[in-house]
Amino acid sequence: MRCRPRRLACLLSLFVSLLALTLAVPVAPATAESAAVNARPTVVPALQKWQGGTGSFELRRHSRIVLFGRPGDGLRDQVAALPGELDQAAGRKLALSTRSAQDGDIVLAVDPTSTGAGGGAGFKKEGYTFTVTDRNVRITAPTAKGVYYGTRTLLQILLQDDGRDSVPVGTAVDWPNYKVRGLSLDVGRRFFTADFIRDYVHLMGWFKLNELQLHLNDNGFKGDGSWSDVQAGFRLKSDNPELAGLASKDGAYDRRDWDSFEDTAAVNGVTIIPEIDAPAHSLAFTRFRPSLGLNNGDSDHLDLSKPETTTFMKSVFDEFVPWFRSPDVHFGADEYTVDKPRYKTYFNEMAAHIRALGKHPRAWGSLSVMASDTDGYDRDVTLNSWNNQWYGPHAAKRDGYSFINTNDALLYIVPFANYYHGRGLDGKYLYDEWEPNVFPGGQSVEPQDPQLLGAMSAVWNDLTEASYGELDVHGLVEPTFGVLAQKMWSGASSGVPYDSFLGTVRRLGVGTGLTKVATTLATPANSELSLGRPATASEGKAGAAFDGVGTTKWESGPGDDAWLRVDLGRPETVSKVELDWAPAYGRDYAIQVSGNGTGWTMVAARTDRTSAGSDTLTFDPVTARHIRVVGTEAARKQDGYALWSMRVFDAPDLALHRPTTASSSEVPSLGPENATDGDGRTRWASAYRDDEWIQVDLGRAQTVRRVLLDWETASAADYDIQVSDDAEHWTTAATARGKPSGARVDELTFAPVTARYVRMQGVKRTSPFGYSLWRFEARTTSP
Structure with missing residues (x-):
């Protein structure tokens, strides 16, 4: 403590401290047996195993990041960004060092001989051991990628710590349940900027997701119009004059862009899976070479009866596969609805050609529709099982394919469409019910089935004429990104209810190193007034x-x-x-x-x-x-x-988390408790009648003088705010009449009343639907 002569308070504090030391009775120090054992740190995805100790590690002013590696292990490159990430997440500037570790250091080591009990092959490729004492944090893994994932755990722990400088003592052993934990992004039908792609690679690494599949070509639907009016895109731009004009003019990635994707992916534990889709979804190719398309190019299907069609597609892969660092390349092959015999030949030739280029082939599972039987199809292809009718997991297992769960009913997002989760995936269902082995229609397989490599959600930009951008897509994807990561990495082992888990995801945001993408999950805490204000x-x-x-x-x-x-x-x-x-x-x-x-x-x-x-x-x-x-x-x-x-x-919300009832609910998931749960994303909706109500029990009689109602579009034109001591006899405290239709926030102030129960009594609706509230709040003060 320091004092200055002008500080009487400081001198008094010093005197009291000295007096306390003089009078203090010696107390035996706490033992390890009497101290509380540290609970498992809260991170996303949750740690597989944790053995808690007592006490904590504290970052010091002299703390460093010490690397223990071997030549060629890739450790320095893998964690080169960690000092900047620690500064961004914890405000601590630590230097990298290869000298001997000292107290206060974070120690990172690649040890190919390290093992994780129960982790198996997943531990050997991507797992790590996270050991914390009061002197050091040590992250050890068989691979540099495993060390990187361990540093995500460290950053997340620090980000949530008060002071952002403490890590609980204990040991974690962590590994993924599944090899593939991914996202497929349709950039063919809607261009996403290079900055966005790089940011999403960072975001995937933050949650230990490891594959970003870029669907590089596609087109809109013809409908009742002409193919000449349909949008089509191919998103790779080569200097090869033979391919001049193939790349989309509204956006394409050149070699420098692609190298930046690969470089970013390498240091964030992510693999880029490039996908060039044919012989369907090929309007970009039939426009470039009309002679190769059905109906002389008036189609988005290639004409496989012409040998030059397959030759051309091979030349496209010849041109771009040298760009790709992934061991796998995806050749599409989905939803081709004509010429089944030639489709089989094309499938096999393209798979063999990709292997000849040094890559392992992947394709979309379509064989149940495209073949009366699957005999003779190349089995050395990894398939995305995207639809049970086109080729479900049981069919893939029967035929011996390795496959990835990309089921459309559960994992597809078509932004702002009225099908395929146009407003985002169902996070609560995924968290409570889903695992990568779960498929609809009785098609689930056993957990960690050896042929099931993992899972991948997918964004499809079907609505090519709609006006939305890449950040709008991010707003649909982000709410379930952490949920999917949890289920793909360690499954149901998070051990907390969905609301608590989502709260952690909100605190963690989108991680470090991003330049364009920001979290969309920042919501005001109960009664918070300042979020997003100037x-x-x-x-x-x-x-x-x-x-x-x-x-x-x-x-x-x-x-x-x-x-x-x-x-x-x-x-x-x-x-x-x-x-x-x-x-x-x-x-x-x-x-x-x-x-x-x-x-x-x-x-x-x-x-x-x-x-x-x-x-x-x-x-x-x-x-x-x-x-x-x-x-x-x-x-x-x-x-x-x-x-x-x-x-x-603001003053506290008296209604928060209090028992809430209503005259009706449209469906059980839109119950009255949603209006007082403090979550602005959940809502109550009533039956489609005027005389409906919602009420909250404050627990005891309290003074109330202000009520806030955050209406969804199904709002009230006329209603009363009523209060009661016994929930039977009601007094009207305020009335609202002639309110406009649509979503709005009503804040009603009135003379102070003392009551235990507060309710909104509907009189007249603004729409044919019922009443619907995001929030119902009550306070004792008013401006």
């Missing part, structure tokens, strides 16, 4: 403290005097501010509020703070539009201040 600061990127992203932070730059403020957009009741300090924390600071942004009133202050991490400051509710933290002394003047987040809160 912010300013004396210096630095103020918005980083209010974006809900765990890996961005506001930094003031050197000096003791700095401020950061947020504009809530209107006067709000404010009763609490939470600050999450990075290592450049504030020692002395105050919370101030203002109605107009010019005159400020202090409502809370902190002095002599001694560490990074979370600080919650509560105060009597005040009405304010602008809130700021004002620093007067930094922990280190040369560092200034840095905040991962600043969150401003």
Whole structure:
């Protein structure tokens, strides 16, 4: 502790501390037996095995990343980005070293002889041992990729720690259940920028997913129009004059782009699986060479009766396979609905040709439709089992194929369509019911069946004329990315309910190293007012403290005097501010509020703070539009201040997690509890009648003077807010009449009433549907 003459409080604190030391009675130190054993750290996907110890490892100012490797093991290249990732996730700048490990170091080692009990082949290729003592963190794996996955576990633990500098003592042994854990992305029908592809490779590594299949050509549907009006795309651009004009003009990847994908994939534990799809889905090829298409090119099917068609497709693979570093190349071969005998010949010739180019062939499973029997088809091809009728897992097993679960009914997303999960996959179903061995229609196979390599979700951009972009697709994919990773890596072993798991995914966000993609899962905590609101600061990127992203932070730059403020957009009741300090924390600071942004009133202050991490400051509710933290002394003047987040809160929501009932629910999954669960993505929906209600039991009589209703499009035109002491006799506290149709947020304030029960009593709907609420909140204060 340090004191300055002007600080009477500090001197008094020092005196009290000395007195306490004088009077203290010696106490025996806690033993390992009496200390609590550390629970398994919460990461996504969950660790396979954990043996908890006691205590924790703490990062020190002198901590380093120490590499123990052998020449050619790839360790240095695999973890070269880790110092920057640690800085982004934990605010700690650690150097790489190959010297002897010291206390406080993170030690990374490749040891081909290391074994993981129960991990089998999965451990040998991608597993790792994660050993933590109070002196070091040690990650050891048979391969550099395994070490990399261990560093994802380390980063996730630190990101969730208060202070982001502590790891619980214990030992984990971790490995994947399945070899293939992937995503297939249709870039043929909608171009995705190179920045997006690289970011998605980073995101996959963050959750230990390991295959990104790029569907490089495809086209829209003809419908009642003409093929000449249908969009078609081929996304590789070569300098070969014989292929000039094949690449799409609205976007294609050249060799430099592709090399950047491969380089990024290599250091993030990901393999790029390139897919060039023919003889169906081939409008890009029939436009380039009309003579090779059915009906003289007026088709998206190639004409396999012409030998030059197969010769041309072989030349395409000849041109681009040298770009590809993956051991596998996908040649499509799905949904070709004509000329079955020649399809078989094409299938076998292309599989053999890809092997001749040094790669293992993959294809979409279509043989149940394309063949009366599958005798004579090349068996040395890995198949995506995408539809039970076209070629289900039982048929693939019978015929001896290795296969990947890409089942359309469970794992397909067609963005914004009214089929194939147009609004995203069903995360709760996947989490509670699904595993990679699960197929619909009684087609499931045994877990870890030797022919089942794993699973892969898929995005298909069927709606080629729709106006959406790559970030919109990300918004559909991200909510279930962590769920799929969990099920593909360690299955049902997470040990927590879906809501808790999703909360962890939200905290983890999209990881480190991204430039274009950000998390879409940042949602305000209960009563949080500041998420995403406009912010300013004396210096630095103020918005980083209010974006809900765990890996961005506001930094003031050197000096003791700095401020950061947020504009809530209107006067709000404010009763609490939470600050999450990075290592450049504030020692002395105050919370101030203002109605107009010019005159400020202090409502809370902190002095002599001694560490990074979370600080919650509560105060009597005040009405304010602008809130700021004002620093007067930094922990280190040369560092200034840095905040991962600043969150401003309303008075508590009395209805949160309280028992909630309703007159009806449209379906069981849209029950009344969804309106008070604190999750803005779940909702209650009633039967299609006017006289419907939803009510919440506050547990005891409490003063209520404000209710918030967050309506889905099925909203109320007229309704009453009623209160009761016994849930039988009701008094109207507020009325709403003539409200507009559609989604909206209603906030009703009224004279204070004391009651145990609060309900919304519907009078008239705005639509033929019932009433539907995302949120039903009640508070004791109002602006």
